[in-house]
Amino acid sequence: MKILVCISKAPDTTSKIAFTENNTKFDENGVQYIVNPYDEWYALVRALEIKETIGGNVTIITVGNTADEAIIRKALAIGADDAVRIDAEPNDAYFTASQIAKYAKENSFDIVLTGKETINYNGSQVGGMIAEELDLPFISLATKLDLNGTTATLEREIVGGVQVVEVSTPFVASCAKGMAEQRIPNMRGIMAARTKPLTVIPVSSNEEFTSYTSYTMPDAKSACKMINPENMDELVALLHNEAKVI
Amino acid sequence: MSTIVYISSNNGLGKSAFEAVTYAKKMGEDVIAVTVGNADSNVLAELGQYGATKVLVDRNANSDDDQQITKVIASAVSSTSANKVVFSHDLIAKAVAPRLSVRLKAGLVAGAISLPSTDGGFSCKVNVFSGKAFGNVTVKTENKIISLLPNSIQPEITGANCSVEDFNGNAGDSKVKVLSTKKPEGEISLPEAELVVSAGRGLKGPENWGMIEDLAKELGAATACSRPVADIGWRPHHEHVGQTGVAIRPNLYIAVGISGAIQHLAGVNGSKVIVAINTDAEAPFFKAADYGVIGDAFDVVPKLVEAVKKFNASNN
Ligand SMILES: Cc1cc2nc3c(=O)[nH]c(=O)nc-3n(C[C@H](O)[C@H](O)[C@H](O)COP(=O)(O)OP(=O)(O)OC[C@H]3O[C@@H](n4cnc5c(N)ncnc54)[C@H](O)[C@@H]3O)c2cc1C
Numbered sequence: 001m002k003i004l005v006c007i008s009k010a011p012d013t014t015s016k017i018a019f020t021e022n023n024t025k026f027d028e029n030g031v032q033y034i035v036n037p038y039d040e041w042y043a044l045v046r047a048l049e050i051k052e053t054i055g056g057n058v059t060i061i062t063v064g065n066t067a068d069e070a071i072i073r074k075a076l077a078i079g080a081d082d083a084v085r086i087d088a089e090p091n092d093a094y095f096t097a098s099q100i101a102k103y104a105k106e107n108s109f110d111i112v113l114t115g116k117e118t119i120n121y122n123g124s125q126v127g128g129m130i131a132e133e134l135d136l137p138f139i140s141l142a143t144k145l146d147l148n149g150t151t152a153t154l155e156r157e158i159v160g161g162v163q164v165v166e167v168s169t170p171f172v173a174s175c176a177k178g179m180a181e182q183r184i185p186n187m188r189g190i191m192a193a194r195t196k197p198l199t200v201i202p203v204s205s206n207e208e209f210t211s212y213t214s215y216t217m218p219d220a221k222s223a224c225k226m227i228n229p230e231n232m233d234e235l236v237a238l239l240h241n242e243a244k245v246i
Numbered sequence: 247m248s249t250i251v252y253i254s255s256n257n258g259l260g261k262s263a264f265e266a267v268t269y270a271k272k273m274g275e276d277v278i279a280v281t282v283g284n285a286d287s288n289v290l291a292e293l294g295q296y297g298a299t300k301v302l303v304d305r306n307a308n309s310d311d312d313q314q315i316t317k318v319i320a321s322a323v324s325s326t327s328a329n330k331v332v333f334s335h336d337l338i339a340k341a342v343a344p345r346l347s348v349r350l351k352a353g354l355v356a357g358a359i360s361l362p363s364t365d366g367g368f369s370c371k372v373n374v375f376s377g378k379a380f381g382n383v384t385v386k387t388e389n390k391i392i393s394l395l396p397n398s399i400q401p402e403i404t405g406a407n408c409s410v411e412d413f414n415g416n417a418g419d420s421k422v423k424v425l426s427t428k429k430p431e432g433e434i435s436l437p438e439a440e441l442v443v444s445a446g447r448g449l450k451g452p453e454n455w456g457m458i459e460d461l462a463k464e465l466g467a468a469t470a471c472s473r474p475v476a477d478i479g480w481r482p483h484h485e486h487v488g489q490t491g492v493a494i495r496p497n498l499y500i501a502v503g504i505s506g507a508i509q510h511l512a513g514v515n516g517s518k519v520i521v522a523i524n525t526d527a528e529a530p531f532f533k534a535a536d537y538g539v540i541g542d543a544f545d546v547v548p549k550l551v552e553a554v555k556k557f558n559a560s561n562n
Contacts, residue, residue, distance in 0.1 A: 011375070013489055013490075013508065013509045013512075014508055014509075017375045017378040017379050019379070037490055038490070093344070093347075093354070093356075094347060094348065094353070094354075097344075097348070119375075119376050119489055119490070119512075120374065120375050120376075121374055121381075122356075122357065122373065122374065122376060122493070123354075123356040123357070124340045124344075124356060125343075125344040125347070125354060125356055126344070127344070128312070128340070128341055128342070128343070128344030128345045128347075129344040129345070129347060129348050131312075131313075131345060132316065132344065132345035132346075132347075132348035132349055133348055137311075137312075137313055137421040137422050138312055138313070138341055138345065139422070140312070140337065140340050140341035141337060141340065141341075143483070153425070156337075157337055157484060158310075158337055158427065158429075159254075159257070159336060159337055159435050159437075159438075161427065161428050161429035161484075162427075162428045163310065163424060163426070163427045163428070164424070164425040164426045164427075165310070165422050165423060165424050165425060166422075166423040166425055167421060167422050167423070168421070171421075177476075177483055177486070177490070177491070178483055208386065209347065209351070209352070209353030209354065209385065209386060209387050210353040210354065210355070210383050210384060210385050210386060210387075211383070211384050211386065212374075212381045212382065212383055212384075213367070213369060213382050213383075213384045214381070214382045215374065215379055215380065215381050215382070216379065216380045216382075217379050217380075218378075218379070218380070218515070221533070221534060221535075221536070222536075224522070224532045224533070224535045224536060224537065224538040225536065225537050225538070226537075226538050226539070226540065227537055227538065227539050229539050229540065229541030229542075229545065229546050229549075230549070232539075232546065232549040232550040232552070232553035233553045233556065233557075235521070235537060235539065235550065235553065236550070236553045236554055236556075236557045237557075238537060239498065239519070239521070239537070240557065243498070243518075243519040243536065243537075245440075245441070245497040245498040245518065245519050246441070246465065246498065246554075246557070
């Protein structure tokens, strides 16, 4: 099985969120980047488990700049075989997806995995866009993936429930919780990652569909009103009369 | 010009369908609803009340196949010369809207929370950084797709039922075979819920969730939980809210025995009103809440259930 796992950087979940240049740019000052948790915990680890049971190769790909090689090495340390970095700072889902799709087309993979969404832009767009570019089926928000030859059985979240579907390789899936368990890289993995192949390729097109033009922070909350724990009637009355939510 | 709204109608029409049609109507152009599958035409006709001028149904396409749905919408776009497509940002839209974006070369706003603004380009507000901030996304393409976050606008009835027409969208073959579908019964879907009761590790064990379910039932609310609670298996995974779970923005979020860690707040701080119930006066949740109760959930929640019962009785 040849598996391609798309990984993205994301600010550490405890990062302070702020903006600069008149609220048009994310303030990276002091921000620590990690591998987007969905990509790392679910997509990458499940790809490695498949490789470990039936053999194959796991390639990771990211659209990013030189600084992102830290997250690439982390993914290699967890166990990916090789890596590709498309040399650009991505600002748009279509831009990102079209670069990855072009590489995937030229190198024909059996499975392309992404995380469910990134925790910074939360778009959940890249996987579906890659699938459309490649004219492949897309199983979104998959929580389980099993293979039997070239037939894959996947479970995915549907509104309030779970659906089991079957597709043939090649296909694209986005991975959500349930797919696999987080792996912590060991010393051997970290050492090995240093010498695993990393190919850097230039961007193939600059076409963008959208851009983030500005950001705002939510209004500061007014102070929390404390209610006497013995007086739940008061809470209900406030929710009805003041907050008007019930 | 017209605007197409894609409606997921597998389980009848939910509130999010009415929100999406209302939203499209407010954008000011002719609104045509498109759906696939075998929903009852009488039910679909209700979309007219929210502003659709007609509904096109492709009864041959598989409503679980995003590739087929994409083709049907693309056909509808070309046969009606629409230049905008609106979705409700649900699980179907998360699969279909990105595909359609590529097919139509149309920029996609995923998870819009406002109507588009057209001064200085076409842009919409979205949540970014898992709800910790807002971003303005400008769409640069001629065609535009907006996927509307549920509970961002109120559905408005402005007219009467509309016509429902069969439509052949040339969906092609289905490459996805559905083996089974499990739907928990009688529950309110979390992303659509207006009221949510959520509990965390403070509840000590899964056997104590009865009072949370009672409270949810009295309020007509959905239930949710913090991540560790889903991780240890006290509650199902689909209830996990937060940065790495479901992001929600109900009108009311009641958090019981949840500390209010930054990753939890990220998924719920879009809620209009937050109530925190916690034994610890220093719990970070009180900084994000509108109303707070410092007390033991095992005393407070049953009292709250009684108070809501009394309120319901007097309002009937
Ligand atoms: C990368 C990353 C992603 C994460 N994503 C998420 C996420 O998406 N969602 C999420 O929820 N968490 C997430 N977390 C975990 C998060 O950091 C917290 O650990 C978690 O939210 C804590 O859950 P809790 O509040 O239920 O439990 P605890 O932190 O253990 O808090 C329990 C609370 O209950 C109170 N309490 C105890 N007894 C009672 C009682 N009898 N009555 C009332 N109150 C009581 C305590 O005072 C305490 O405040 C993530 C963490 C990381 C590192």
